[in-house]
Amino acid sequence: MNLSIKHLLGLEGVSRKDILLVLDTARSFRQILERPVKKVPTLRGVTIANLFFEPSTRTRISFELAEKRLSADVVNFSADASSLKKGETLIDTARNIEAMKVDMVVMRHAYPGAAQFLSRYVSSVMVNAGDGAHEHPTQALLDFYTIREHFDRFRDLRVVIVGDIKHSRVARSDIWGLKTLGASVAVCGPSTLLPRYIDTFGVDHFTDVEEALKGANVVNVLRLQLERQTSGYIPSLREYREYFGIKKHHLSLLDKNHIIMHPGPINRGIEITPEVADCEDSVILQQVTNGVAVRMAVLYLLSQNLRTATEK
Amino acid sequence: MGSKQIMNETDMKNSLKRITSEILECNQNNLSTLALIGVKTRGEYLAKRIAHLLKKWEKLDLPVGSVDITLYRDDFREVVELPVAQATEIMFPVRGKHIILIDDVLFTGRTVRAAIDVIIDFGRPKTIQLAVLVDIGNREFPICPNYVGKSIQVEKSSFVEVKLKEIDGEDKVILFTPEGK
Numbered sequence: 001m002n003l004s005i006k007h008l009l010g011l012e013g014v015s016r017k018d019i020l021l022v023l024d025t026a027r028s029f030r031q032i033l034e035r036p037v038k039k040v041p042t043l044r045g046v047t048i049a050n051l052f053f054e055p056s057t058r059t060r061i062s063f064e065l066a067e068k069r070l071s072a073d074v075v076n077f078s079a080d081a082s083s084l085k086k087g088e089t090l091i092d093t094a095r096n097i098e099a100m101k102v103d104m105v106v107m108r109h110a111y112p113g114a115a116q117f118l119s120r121y122v123s124s125v126m127v128n129a130g131d132g133a134h135e136h137p138t139q140a141l142l143d144f145y146t147i148r149e150h151f152d153r154f155r156d157l158r159v160v161i162v163g164d165i166k167h168s169r170v171a172r173s174d175i176w177g178l179k180t181l182g183a184s185v186a187v188c189g190p191s192t193l194l195p196r197y198i199d200t201f202g203v204d205h206f207t208d209v210e211e212a213l214k215g216a217n218v219v220n221v222l223r224l225q226l227e228r229q230t231s232g233y234i235p236s237l238r239e240y241r242e243y244f245g246i247k248k249h250h251l252s253l254l255d256k257n258h259i260i261m262h263p264g265p266i267n268r269g270i271e272i273t274p275e276v277a278d279c280e281d282s283v284i285l286q287q288v289t290n291g292v293a294v295r296m297a298v299l300y301l302l303s304q305n306l307r308t309a310t311e312k
Numbered sequence: 313m314g315s316k317q318i319m320n321e322t323d324m325k326n327s328l329k330r331i332t333s334e335i336l337e338c339n340q341n342n343l344s345t346l347a348l349i350g351v352k353t354r355g356e357y358l359a360k361r362i363a364h365l366l367k368k369w370e371k372l373d374l375p376v377g378s379v380d381i382t383l384y385r386d387d388f389r390e391v392v393e394l395p396v397a398q399a400t401e402i403m404f405p406v407r408g409k410h411i412i413l414i415d416d417v418l419f420t421g422r423t424v425r426a427a428i429d430v431i432i433d434f435g436r437p438k439t440i441q442l443a444v445l446v447d448i449g450n451r452e453f454p455i456c457p458n459y460v461g462k463s464i465q466v467e468k469s470s471f472v473e474v475k476l477k478e479i480d481g482e483d484k485v486i487l488f489t490p491e492g493k
Binding site for chain 2: 001002021024025027028029031032035036037039040041042300303304306
């Protein structure tokens, strides 16, 4: 079974079959992570460049671990060390890196569509590791993996995403993917942080947390970027915590069978209280572990496209 | 393509019985550290059958595992369509064990090479011994089985299909040969 996509640029428009193939494959990688030797020789000889034009610790480490556990050769490139500051354009940077015979590129960039744009100019296989407020497909896939691990289905599940929907690439990828998989999705946040075009997503939206959480199976709590306060989206962090922070008493509103997710890093005591973040229904750390397995699956499945690329 | 049945249900049963008694004979002193590992998909079922026989005859309760070699293939960027990678299940410590590796067909030896690599990633076994139901020659690697059900020499372009009750509903082995040979 092969993926029908050549790059992973986002989940909008990606078929249910492709998503499920990634999740199925990730299962076998997940089990490799429990072995004494956490490494398989599959991508021996494949070179992967991690281009991170925006600071990131967890996603970069997760990708790097996934690559190393597949035995790929890895080069890292981060914004502060980059030639961007010297005035080089994105295309030139990528072309230069490609000229060094890199097979796959994992890219994080502050501009929406950056990965899609580059995929038109370079022949490497491209994986989007977050492009501005657009998409973060591997985060969404690891969310799906974690949901499936717990519920073993998507149909008839109610997933509520709480927080800054407007600026969240995770929310967007989650919504598109979950709708493809057949889950029912709702979003909740202050009206300033819900995108104006939210209706076009076909999801329920709420500004009242208690209303939104009723009967939910999955609560995905988004990180509140602290700078949203200074830019005037919310009056104060305290008010946000009061009205939108997920607290212990909210848990009783949920369906009996529920999990709490968070893409990290957590602002403890703002969008989620420590009691909830550390409660036994919280799968936040499982998400991190699953992230490595899901990224291994994505890289492995996309690397099958390298065969045709080298034949050219 | 011409086809010919080379093993029926009784043949298969007898072969597995013989393989099992040979395994017992050669491992008299290792019975407490013996373990079976089947290569997915059909080797896994053969391993379970052999384990069942050992239990019936000798009351031996051996650990049984399975390996999936998809991620260890050497041709993974040459084949057009890969099978979905399945889980390798070795739920016991491999270190110090005498491992009987079991597969249905032995051909080029590449699968066995990959399976040995998987096992070694779990630890250092004392020995790895190879049991196969059918050996059709044409080795490309220096690999030799310890226990063989049936051995036949065939043309390189021929291939063998093993059918097992657990998956296919019947037990038989069919040899396919190209027309005119």
